[in-house]
Amino acid sequence: MTLSQTGVVVGKDFRPPEGEHLEDWCYLIVDLSDDERVSLRVDRHQIGKASLGDHIRFAAPAGPDAPVRRLVRI
Numbered sequence: 001m002t003l004s005q006t007g008v009v010v011g012k013d014f015r016p017p018e019g020e021h022l023e024d025w026c027y028l029i030v031d032l033s034d035d036e037r038v039s040l041r042v043d044r045h046q047i048g049k050a051s052l053g054d055h056i057r058f059a060a061p062a063g064p065d066a067p068v069r070r071l072v073r074i
Helices: 044-049
Strands: 004-014 026-033 036-042 055-059 071-073
Touching: 004 036, 026 055, 036 044, 044 071
Parallel strands: none
Antiparallel strands: 004 026, 004 055, 026 036, 055 071
């Protein structure tokens, strides 16, 4: 993944590990292109910024298990 990506939100899923807060484990399923789909864990402050069908731009997370901290609807 590059520093900044754009895509369309096609799903939202909450998958917290046992004993963790729901808001800390929100995943957006994003179509980046016709043949590439990713699941992004988003920071709790980004949950309400995107809904199904929204076009978004996001900064790549700091690591594979880190949440996306910056997300913008376009």
